[in-house]
Amino acid sequence: MLLTDLSFLFRFLPLWLLGWFGAGLLKNSGTRQVFRQLWLMAGSIVFYLGGFSLQRLWPLALLLLSVGVNYALSVLMAASRSRSPKASACCLILSVVFNLSILIWFKYSTEGVPLGMSFYTFSAISYCIDVFRGEYFPKDILLFLNYLLFFPKMLQGPISRFRDFQEDMDKVCDSRLPDPDKLEEGLILFICGMALQGVLAGKLGSLWSHVWSIGPYGFGTIPLWIGAWGYSLQLYFDFFGYSLMALGLAGIVGFTLPQNFDSPYASLSFSDFWRRWHMTLGSWFRDYLYIPLGGSKKGTGRLFLATAVTWLATGLWHGPGWNFLLWAGLFCFLILLERGHLRKHLKKFPLLGHIYVLLLVPMSWMVFVIGDLKSLREMLQVMCFIPLKGSMAPGILDGMAALRPYIWVLALGILFATPYPEKLLRKYIHTWPVRLLMLGLFWFSVWQIYKSGSSPFLYLAF
Amino acid sequence: MDKIKTLFKQYPLALLLALSWLILSGWGLVNFCLQPSEYSEIHTTGAMLTGDTTLIGSFFEGPGGTSSTSSVSSVLNRKSLPVPASYPKSDPEGAQDSPLFHRSAAYSPEREASDLSGILPDQELYPESDPGSEPLPEEAAEPEPEYTPFASVPRTPSEPRHPLYDDVGATALDTPADYITVEDDYFDHALFLGDSRIEGMSMASGLNNADYLYLRGVGIGYMSVLDLFYVSGGRFVQEDAQLTSVLQKNDYNVFYICSGINGMGEEGPEDFARHYKEIIDLLLSYHPDALVFILSIMNVTKEYSDSNDLVNNDNINSRNYRLAQLADGKQIFYLDQNPVVCSEDGGLDPELSTDGYHIRAQHYALVSDFLRQRGIPLPE
Numbered sequence: 114m115l116l117t118d119l120s121f122l123f124r125f126l127p128l129w130l131l132g133w134f135g136a137g138l139l140k141n142s143g144t145r146q147v148f149r150q151l152w153l154m155a156g157s158i159v160f161y162l163g164g165f166s167l168q169r170l171w172p173l174a175l176l177l178l179s180v181g182v183n184y185a186l187s188v189l190m191a192a193s194r195s196r197s198p199k200a201s202a203c204c205l206i207l208s209v210v211f212n213l214s215i216l217i218w219f220k221y222s223t224e225g226v227p228l229g230m231s232f233y234t235f236s237a238i239s240y241c242i243d244v245f246r247g248e249y250f251p252k253d254i255l256l257f258l259n260y261l262l263f264f265p266k267m268l269q270g271p272i273s274r275f276r277d278f279q280e281d282m283d284k285v286c287d288s289r290l291p292d293p294d295k296l297e298e299g300l301i302l303f304i305c306g307m308a309l310q311g312v313l314a315g316k317l318g319s320l321w322s323h324v325w326s327i328g329p330y331g332f333g334t335i336p337l338w339i340g341a342w343g344y345s346l347q348l349y350f351d352f353f354g355y356s357l358m359a360l361g362l363a364g365i366v367g368f369t370l371p372q373n374f375d376s377p378y379a380s381l382s383f384s385d386f387w388r389r390w391h392m393t394l395g396s397w398f399r400d401y402l403y404i405p406l407g408g409s410k411k412g413t414g415r416l417f418l419a420t421a422v423t424w425l426a427t428g429l430w431h432g433p434g435w436n437f438l439l440w441a442g443l444f445c446f447l448i449l450l451e452r453g454h455l456r457k458h459l460k461k462f463p464l465l466g467h468i469y470v471l472l473l474v475p476m477s478w479m480v481f482v483i484g485d486l487k488s489l490r491e492m493l494q495v496m497c498f499i500p501l502k503g504s505m506a507p508g509i510l511d512g513m514a515a516l517r518p519y520i521w522v523l524a525l526g527i528l529f530a531t532p533y534p535e536k537l538l539r540k541y542i543h544t545w546p547v548r549l550l551m552l553g554l555f556w557f558s559v560w561q562i563y564k565s566g567s568s569p570f571l572y573l574a575f
Numbered sequence: 576m577d578k579i580k581t582l583f584k585q586y587p588l589a590l591l592l593a594l595s596w597l598i599l600s601g602w603g604l605v606n607f608c609l610q611p612s613e614y615s616e617i618h619t620t621g622a623m624l625t626g627d628t629t630l631i632g633s634f635f636e637g638p639g640g641t642s643s644t645s646s647v648s649s650v651l652n653r654k655s656l657p658v659p660a661s662y663p664k665s666d667p668e669g670a671q672d673s674p675l676f677h678r679s680a681a682y683s684p685e686r687e688a689s690d691l692s693g694i695l696p697d698q699e700l701y702p703e704s705d706p707g708s709e710p711l712p713e714e715a716a717e718p719e720p721e722y723t724p725f726a727s728v729p730r731t732p733s734e735p736r737h738p739l740y741d742d743v744g745a746t747a748l749d750t751p752a753d754y755i756t757v758e759d760d761y762f763d764h765a766l767f768l769g770d771s772r773i774e775g776m777s778m779a780s781g782l783n784n785a786d787y788l789y790l791r792g793v794g795i796g797y798m799s800v801l802d803l804f805y806v807s808g809g810r811f812v813q814e815d816a817q818l819t820s821v822l823q824k825n826d827y828n829v830f831y832i833c834s835g836i837n838g839m840g841e842e843g844p845e846d847f848a849r850h851y852k853e854i855i856d857l858l859l860s861y862h863p864d865a866l867v868f869i870l871s872i873m874n875v876t877k878e879y880s881d882s883n884d885l886v887n888n889d890n891i892n893s894r895n896y897r898l899a900q901l902a903d904g905k906q907i908f909y910l911d912q913n914p915v916v917c918s919e920d921g922g923l924d925p926e927l928s929t930d931g932y933h934i935r936a937q938h939y940a941l942v943s944d945f946l947r948q949r950g951i952p953l954p955e
Contacts, residue, residue: 127596291586293586296586297587297588297589300588323771323791325930326928326929327775327778327933327935327936331935332936485929505937512778514806515791515804548587548588548591552588552591552595556599
């Protein structure tokens with residue numbers, strides 16, 4: 114089940130919310146807490162199974178196995194931490210190896226990664242490392258299960274930390290009625306995410322698939338750039354929209370998930386871009402890999418090593434294809450380059466920084482998405498104004514007319530990639546015009562999703 | 576009442592959403608009860624042009640709930656698009672009256688049955704026809720002519736994967752005719768009509784002297800009613816061209832039509848072929864002496880085909896088989912372009928495509944070369 118499936122929106126969610134808020138009628142705080150924990154677990158399992166289908170039973174079994182093993186190891190880890198640090202470290206190593214080996218096995222097998230595994234694996238590892246560091250003591254397996262299974266974030270993140278989830282869980286289980294402002298903000302985020310993921314990303318995807326299905330022998334340099342920007346925006350709105358839906362859904366029931374995007378295309382450099390793109394993955398790698406490897410505090414050599422290893426892991430996380438490694442290598446190279454003198458120059462001339470990001474980031478996404486080296490070379494060649502050989506090579510503007518129907522979609526994509534619409538929304542968030550706008554946007558998005566069919570999130574593949 | 580007011584003050588957006596959901600669900604429920612047949616139609620997922628179907632109906636569908644429910648007839652009946660007066664009814668009786676159901680002179684059930692003998696002994700070849708009526712008995716009684724504008728080779732029939740489609744157990748071949756190799760000037764007065772595949776032809780076939788009318792994602796039934804992209808002399812002319820006005824303004828002596836992958840699931844092969852014939856009739860009504868080449872619907876890659884119960888090569892073949900029967904071998908010809916672009920597994924060669932159903936620009940030369948070898952002397 115996906116967050117944009119109509120069966121989720123109109124069957125699962127209303128029923129589940131009814132139960133969740135209905136628990137507010139329970140006067141006893143303890144009973145309410147147990148009921149909500151169990152209700153959340155049941156909802157997450159039904160969501161993961163996609164209803165009551167048995168097809169996803171074995172991925173669920175795998176997920177429950179992961180919960181059991183990680184919890185058992187974390188208990189052992191916490192129990193032996195003061196008496197035998199070595200045993201505790203062994204438990205940590207075991208848990209990391211266990212989690213990563215399962216993930217790598219599926220990443221490199223033909224079956225593909227079970228739904229959500231990439232994300233819950235990262236959550237599980239962060240939990241174990243934090244337990245090892247003594248940040249908390251495992252005492253409630255149901256809470257841990259809900260942390261990994263929490264359905265708004267289960268499939269694609271954001272990768273949250275256990276402490277935040279635990280604090281939120283205590284608060285929401287205590288309260289009988291939802292916080293009005295938080296509920297409304299959650300609904301607004303959810304609706305905005307739905308419109309961005311279900312409508313805008315889909316339309317931008319049509320632009321990209323139009324350009325790419327014909328390719329650089331049919332389209333000239335400028336239409337190819339438009340296609341590349343179309344893909345860049347599609348990928349962004351697909352993932353950003355999903356993240357907003359997750360944040361919104363969590364907000365409706367009183368949880369706060371971390372932000373995953375911060376207008377990345379308004380960045381001035383690649384380092385800045387990566388700080389604003391898939392922020393929870395970036396911060397996970399920073400906290401659990403980059404800093405433990407030395408980060409930037411232990412000299413240039415360690416900085417190079419930590420950056421290279423972090424980016425290698427980021428590339429491998431996306432998949433076994435050479436294109437992901439090449440993409441990660443490009444990011445690594447440019448970020449290291451920026452650490453030298455480049456960033457200073459880019460900061461001095463912000464316009465130059467924007468141009469640099471808006472030209473190189475789409476090119477890096479081409480490396481990311483095109484899995485065939487020859488096609489990639491042809492694409493980049495034409496994008497760099499180097500004509501292809503042969504009589505069929507198109508002119509710079511050839512094919513522009515075919516892209517006319519996408520002008521408005523692209524314009525909307527550019528507008529919503531800037532931070533201004535969000536600022537405007539925040540300014541008027543609890544006003545009637547915004548509420549009515551959201552009501553209209555919700556039904557419009559439902560209609561669009563119904564017409565075109567819910568499209569699977571791009572990041573589900575990772 | 577006061578409690579409701581307080582609640583509304585506290586949670587206005589949530590209650591607005593809940594209220595609108597209740598109203599629309601109630602309306603959908605009423606619709607569902609009143610028109611159960613509307614919701615029991617064939618579920619489609621591959622149709623690119625779907626009508627403005629009743630929204631809330633989806634909430635009462637089976638698991639998934641994201642598929643649209645439409646057929647060309649239901650879409651047209653709902654007036655989501657202008658309907659040309661010439662459209663035949665989509666019911667079997669109307670179909671019998673349609674010019675399409677007057678099969679080519681050479682058609683006879685016996686000959687077709689002999690084509691398929693041993694392959695599909697008990698299969699109904701035209702399941703959409705009225706089962707109670709005899710299939711054109713007066714024609715069947717006619718003696719078989721020497722020339723038959725239809726040829727096919729048997730293929731292993733596969734299990735139908737969608738209720739609209741059957742597997743006829745044969746693949747149609749090019750209409751038997753004395754084809755000649757032609758030069759590029761053959762296409763000076765040619766019009767290519769169709770969907771994204773024609774768009775690809777307009778961009779990269781190298782036949783820049785021809786005219787092209789296309790719309791990405793369009794099904795044949797909409798060709799005469801929607802605005803199309805018009806390319807002439809290798810240059811883009813307009814994006815809101817009407818087929819009839821282009822036919823009126825220009826003098827064409829040969830038409831190439833390629834359409835059929837969009838709208839699969841909206842209608843079965845028989846209705847599809849009938850709409851196709853309507854378009855051919857329309858073209859010939861403006862240019863009665865022109866030749867018409869029906870280009871087979873290009874297959875999709877095997878991987879794509881295997882993963883899609885609607886848009887797959889069996890269903891494409893089912894449509895192509897009916898298209899080939901529209902040819903008369905005198906003015907209308909069916910050309911099977913699949914051998915040119917398919918690999919040994921019968922699917923579109925994955926080397927030629929990135930998405931599994933379009934060939935990339937550089938490979939359209941294969942199609943234009945094929946068309947050069949399939950010329951018929953043009954009318955004087």
